[in-house]
Amino acid sequence: MTPEVHPEFQLNGVSLDHKGLMTVAYSYVKEGELWERQVGEFLLNWMDDFSYHTVFSSGSTGTPKEYRLEKQHMINSARMTGERFRISAGMDVLGCLPLSYVAGKLMMVRAIELGWHIDLVAPSKNPLDKVAKRYDFTALTAYQVKHSLNHLYKSRKTIIGGGPVDEALVESLNGRHTRAYHTYGMTETSTHVGVRELYPNYEEFFTALPRIKVRLNGADCLIVDAPDLADEPIVTNDLGIIKDEKMFKILGRTDNVINTGGIKIHPETVHNKLSKFIDSRFFIASESEPHLGQQVVIYVEGDEVDLDSAFAKAKLDRFEKPRKVIFVKQFAETHTAKIDKKVIIANHQGK
Known part of the structure; x- marks a missing residue:
């Protein structure tokens, strides 16, 4: 299928047809x-007559995987987003995610399908800093939000995706002139399927x-179960709690659970507790320990500092408290600017 271009679509202020x-x-x-080459390559692939588009996962939770997404499913996803956030034809949106991965691709698909006026800027940690207008809608990662707090007013509605959002980030949104949402999704469903x-x-x-x-x-x-986005139900590795068939909460990934002394620890929970007391980027992992089976380890970016006060203020349970602290001068990152935990752990485990 060759996707249609909405008659009101604009790219960087220019009206464009096919x-x-x-x-x-x-x-x-x-x-x-x-x-920009990534933008061009995506557009050429998107506007061809194949019924599917090939995408790759970010690799933040394992080896990047290749997926063939039906273009119609991606269009359905775009329509759902427009419906949920009430972003209609002619509205101004900012595209600041790389189009080498699905989140950036879907911003462009939404614009083409729904007739948005999209401006593209180079992906960076602070994409809002230099833009001169206020947009109706923007998609950012949590990392970008942390570096754009003083400029969030330039986006009336901001969706934050790509991973968990901790308490510190939520608190930092207070007083910012934007309506902020956290999205949950995956590559297989053409980005988000849930919003809070x-x-x-x-x-x-x-x-x-x-x-x-x-x-x-x-x-x-x-x-x-998303029949408009995937032909079969998608079984995730995310441990969850559900209220009903529409409302859910994510506890963490089942493959991340740390079993230490017979106690199951969710790294995401520990990270959330510590987020308000550690300014640097960090993540929680584990390593083998002969008596406990596994022990909690924290990796912190930057120079060595004393974290005892942070652990005390966070009121960590006995088994949640990291038994080992590893400082890394600079975190390795994936192509989507996420922390590349696999590489970091491989380079520092056992040291």
Whole structure:
């Protein structure tokens, strides 16, 4: 299928039809910077007559995987987002995520399908700093939000995706002139399937998008039934709690659970408790320990500092408290600017 271009679609202030969009795509591929070449390559692939589009996962939870997403499913996802956030044709949106991965691709698909006026800027940790207008809608990672707090007013509605959002980030949104949401999703479903508001109203549970239902399997992992986005129900590795078929909460990934002394620890829970007391980037992991089986380890970016006061203020349980602290001068990152935990652990485990 060859996707249609909405008659009100604009890219960087220029109205484009199918032919115009292809011309821009060729120009980006031939003359653009790396991020612009990624835009051009995506547009050329998106506007071809194949029924599917090939994408790769970010690799933040393992080896990057290749997926073939049906274009119609991606269009359905775009429509769901427009419906949920009430972003209609002619509204201004900012695209600041790399189009080498699905989150950035879907911003462009939404714009083309729904007739948004999208401006593209180079992906960076603070993409709002230099933009001069206020947008109706923007998608950011939590890392970008942390570095853009003083400029969040430039986005009326901001969705934050790509991973967990900790308490410190939620508190930092207070007083910012934006309506902020946390999204839950995965590559297989063309980005988000659930949304919870963070500010000005705080919601603990995600609510599934229209025509999506959730349930748990026997291992308490979330199963997503999204017939408009995937041909089969998707069984995730995310441990969850559900209120009903629409509302759910994520506890963490089942493959991240640390079993220390017979006690199961969720790294995401420990990270959340510590987030308000450690300024540097950090993450919680584990390593083998002969008596406990596994022990909790914290990796911290930057120079060595004393973390005892942070551990005390966070009121960690006995088995939650990291038994080992590893400082890393600079964290390795994936192509989507997420912390590359696998590489960091491989380079420092056992030291």
